[in-house]
Amino acid sequence: MDDLKHQYIIICESTSHMLNTDRLLKLRGIKTELTPTPSEYGSICTTAIAFDAEDKSFIEDILQKNYLGFQQIHPYQPRKLSGLIRSLKNNIISQPFNEVMVKIQEGKELTKEEIVLLLKSDSQSEKEALYQAADKMREEIIGDTVEIRGAIEFSNYCKKECNYCGIRKGCTTPSRYRMTEDEIMESVYQLHQWGIKTVILQSGEDDYYTTDMLIQIITRIKRETKMGVTLSIGEKSYDEYQFLREAGTNNFLLKIETTNRQIFEFIHPDDNYDTRIQCSEWLRELGYANGSGNMIGLPGQTEEDIAEDILFFKKMRIHMIGIGPFIPAKGTPFETYETGSIEMTLKAVAVTRLVCKNVYIPATTALASIDPDGQTKALKCGANTIMLISTPEKYRKNYQIYSHKNMIDLASAFKSIAEANRSIPKYLKVTPQEVV
Numbered sequence: 076m077d078d079l080k081h082q083y084i085i086i087c088e089s090t091s092h093m094l095n096t097d098r099l100l101k102l103r104g105i106k107t108e109l110t111p112t113p114s115e116y117g118s119i120c121t122t123a124i125a126f127d128a129e130d131k132s133f134i135e136d137i138l139q140k141n142y143l144g145f146q147q148i149h150p151y152q153p154r155k156l157s158g159l160i161r162s163l164k165n166n167i168i169s170q171p172f173n174e175v176m177v178k179i180q181e182g183k184e185l186t187k188e189e190i191v192l193l194l195k196s197d198s199q200s201e202k203e204a205l206y207q208a209a210d211k212m213r214e215e216i217i218g219d220t221v222e223i224r225g226a227i228e229f230s231n232y233c234k235k236e237c238n239y240c241g242i243r244k245g246c247t248t249p250s251r252y253r254m255t256e257d258e259i260m261e262s263v264y265q266l267h268q269w270g271i272k273t274v275i276l277q278s279g280e281d282d283y284y285t286t287d288m289l290i291q292i293i294t295r296i297k298r299e300t301k302m303g304v305t306l307s308i309g310e311k312s313y314d315e316y317q318f319l320r321e322a323g324t325n326n327f328l329l330k331i332e333t334t335n336r337q338i339f340e341f342i343h344p345d346d347n348y349d350t351r352i353q354c355s356e357w358l359r360e361l362g363y364a365n366g367s368g369n370m371i372g373l374p375g376q377t378e379e380d381i382a383e384d385i386l387f388f389k390k391m392r393i394h395m396i397g398i399g400p401f402i403p404a405k406g407t408p409f410e411t412y413e414t415g416s417i418e419m420t421l422k423a424v425a426v427t428r429l430v431c432k433n434v435y436i437p438a439t440t441a442l443a444s445i446d447p448d449g450q451t452k453a454l455k456c457g458a459n460t461i462m463l464i465s466t467p468e469k470y471r472k473n474y475q476i477y478s479h480k481n482m483i484d485l486a487s488a489f490k491s492i493a494e495a496n497r498s499i500p501k502y503l504k505v506t507p508q509e510v511v
């Protein structure tokens with residue numbers, strides 16, 4: 076669906092209403108797309124239905140005849156960034172760079188070539204302009220509050236052999252662990268006590284945890300804490316994704332890592348590129364807030380590849396985009412490869428904010444692991460989320476997906492947020508003074 080075409084969106088009162096509405100419209104032959112709710116109409120982590128203007132009266136008629144809960148229809152307008160060019164007047168920028176900034180100010184879509192131009196910006200002044208523009212977009216869309224979420228890495232067993240990953244099956248460095256349901260709940264309670272609203276359950280691809288076991292854990296988290304649940308457990312079947320969704324899982328993180336098919340196959344000896352994309356599509360269809368992302372500095376990766384990644388996030392209407400530098404992990408086939416560039420990662424974060432707009436972008440742990448100020452820097456160029464590592468102390472050191480992984484805790488999150496001049500979330504029940 077061409078975004079430049081005039082479109083409308085339907086905002087529904089709940090995810091299940093949204094899915095029912097979408098199903099009904101599709102049955103009537105209408106072309107719709109599930110998309111992150113624009114921030115002016117609701118939370119970005121929810122999903123709205125986009126459709127072409129020419130179908131508006133037909134759709135209004137269908138919705139009137141089939142009551143599916145409270146709904147609103149709004150124009151789906153491109154987000155402009157007024158005042159951008161004025162705010163960049165002290166930056167020395169080239170004519171082509173300026174033309175791209177004008178397009179962003181006017182809310183126009185960028186082409187791949189224009190995205191590449193931004194990623195290749197080289198002078199200090201242009202890089203700063205890029206970061207400033209992304210920061211302004213983040214402020215417009217999200218505001219100043221940094222979302223804080225907690226990740227529990229509940230198993231480092233993995234059946235896959237991804238060449239970059241420090242917990243790949245063949246890697247002998249980590250001692251393997253699996254957390255019990257009660258251990259997971261202990262970590263969840265800690266986050267809940269702090270007032271944190273979303274817990275991320277992450278693991279290697281470990282079939283020891285059956286769908287039933289996962290459902291039991293998710294149900295307990297929901298019942299006992301009402302927290303939002305994000306899963307990051309890799310590729311599953313459609314049915315498994317559906318059961319996990321029906322059990323109450325809100326979000327799913329499954330990164331594409333790179334959209335360059337050759338590089339994808341080179342780094343993932345036992346994964347299939349089309350399957351990965353299929354999984355991402357299923358997650359969106361099932362109404363998950365859908366997470367993706369990539370690594371920067373993969374062998375052979377170019378700025379053109381990164382531009383394609385960003386266009387993929389947009390086309391796939393991804394809600395949450397994690398962008399981190401590749402970091403060599405001990406004991407893996409890639410252990411001697413070069414670390415990805417901090418600067419290219421920051422540029423990719425900035426351009427992703429400018430292109431995808433209505434998305435959550437974490438300041439990744441990977442960035443913090445190669446630069447102590449990495450998270451502050453990311454927060455200043457488009458990022459809006461920090462993920463705490465909430466894995467129990469005794470297991471953490473064995474979840475080294477890459478070497479020297481930084482252990483982001485509340486104190487370091489507060490520090491990055493303060494240094495970036497931003498606000499901690501109002502829902503937190505713990506203050507920076509209490510955690511020093």
Ligand code: 5AD
Binds near residue numbers: 401
């Ligand atoms: N360097 C950087 N990021 C890595 N990840 C895994 N291994 C590495 C590495 N060596 C990232 C991947 C994965 C996420 C959980 O961690 O993007 O999706």
